[in-house]
Amino acid sequence: MSFVMPVLNEHAYLEHAVESVLAQDVDVPTELVLALGPSTDGTTELAQRLAETDERIRLVGNPAAHIPVGLNAAIRASRYATIVRVDAHSELSPGYAARALATLERTASANVGGVMHAEGRTPFQKSVARLYNSPVGLGGGAYHGSSQEGEAESAYLGVMRRQVLDEVGLFDETIRRGEDWELNLRIRQAGHRVWFDPDLSVTYWPRESWTRLARQFRATGAWRGELVRRFGRRNGLRYFAPPALVLVAALALVLGALQLAGVITVTVSWVASILVYGPLALYVLLVMGVALAPGGGGARQRLWTLLVLPTMHLSWGIGFLGGVLRGARDTVDASRLGTRNTPLP
Template identity: 65%
Template sequence: MADDRFPGVSYVIPVLNEAGYIEHAVRTVLAQDYPGERELILALGPSTDGTDEIVERLAERDPRVRWVRNPQTDIPAGLNLAIRASRHPIVVRVDAHSELEPDYTRKAVAVLQRTGAANVGGLMKAQGRTPFQAAVARAYNSRIGLGGGQYHGGTDAGPAESAYLGVFRREVLFEAGLYDESVRRGEDWELNLRIRSAGHLVWFDPDLEVTYWPRDSWEKLVRQFSATGAWRGELVRRYKGRNPLRFFVPPLLVLAIVLSLVLAVLQLTGVVHGWPSWLLSAVYLGPLAYLALLLWVSFVSERGATARDRWLYLLVLPSMHLAWGAGFIVGVLKGARDVVDTSRTG
């Protein structure tokens, strides 16, 4: 007889060019200490690095693993394909770059049942395998790095704006219309906004932890954050007045830096001089304060174990902030419907 405490669970993972990570992600799903029925559905984009062969091999070894094709490559489309192919009342989103703690599912389902929430999530605990990736992970785990979201460092359980990945009641996903496939980045926030607008509860619990492996090169990091920022700008266009103020800090920083550079040129060439020059020089205060913050964080408050760690952190933080901020400005001005996260394709 089925135990109502442990309803069946379907894990869904969108996958594209993840040969270096997908097997670890799948193994942590299959190793969950959850006694209820389980299945894993992977949505395979057109990978070129051998990812499909790895997934097919894993599916042959374990009947709980299934896969569907995702010719569109986009994450929301892949998630919807996998969710539609799922069979159980609980849907757990997993990222190909993530690894679940063994008790993640059991704890999350218990939280769903205790709170009556439609979706629950916990902490993203970023980690790195290389010095650069470790520096990115430190930035992910820092309030200075990504800041604001509960899943980057929250300590108190309670209602949340959004959730990292998410453990959902399947019927609520269909009630909300699943993921919006026109939103290529920020799809979690957008879906959770619709879930909350329908009167359902989204819940954060810091006891739920997921390991996340961030991008492992500077180029991929910049491309990822540029695309994410552009899509946040698109969401600001779509949902006016519904976006937290923290999203506007990076673009304001980018604008302050651009204005500072323009003013510096005008001052050096004598176009701007005298008291107007002194007055306009106030624009330098923002970038100077930001530089001071970067130096303090990188070499004092969050200093790494070695000099290389500190200098990498000093590179990573502004790369994330400025790429995101510049992308945001583009997204607000032009929209982001044609913006793709190319960090996943090469």
């Protein structure tokens, strides 16, 4: 079993992620292949020290620093029949690998994934994590909290049969975000099964600051827009909600300017206000309801929710519209650049 992990500026998270991989108890040989990007926070040196302490850890280079390039380099360097994608910002639950292997065999699937359970330490990160775990935050994909096992559109991270990867090709290196969705599309088009198992759980640590979160979501939205350009309606309808919100907000600004200038009639203004301001008012109520709902944490976490939820939706929507109109081009997730060297407790 080969665990593959692209790594860039993850000094604060890498050791925890590696420990969760090496602690997996399975009855087959294992290895962990780290694809190292050009980190600036000491991540490369940490990875080298970890590799010196355990012969199961192997290192390959990823000078381009792009996730699919790193994944492909790690997969090509791997030796075993099962590929387990791991994120340096995540930690596998105990028994994850053994359960995934059993599910692969039981369901005759090509790729198996489970639940991405976000966690946080600061009030800001806890607010983001709560929204990650909520269908209101990220649109209700199965891996954000569904309890229903079955065939799926995609899989979070994924435990994959190497034979199927060789058959359909590895990750598309022209796609910087959403590369897992596109790979799973090819797997399904080739007649193989992608499976969701809610008993598989991965802890995910969201971005630690508002600016990094906004950058991450804008980049992710841009690449989803690119995927819509390439694959059209194969993308689910839920992906179109954030850009719709952006368009309504833009219309509200235009309508407000026209009303202030007095260039539209009272009747037109009244009807337009209902059609434009109405949905925005409902969205504001939704955000406030989420912030005040039970389980929202302390006062600081609830206040952050009032900012974080629209930031996630608007940043993603703005990126999506840009990706649809002009393509994602060279958009990168700038939130992964220049992180601080601050270890976690």
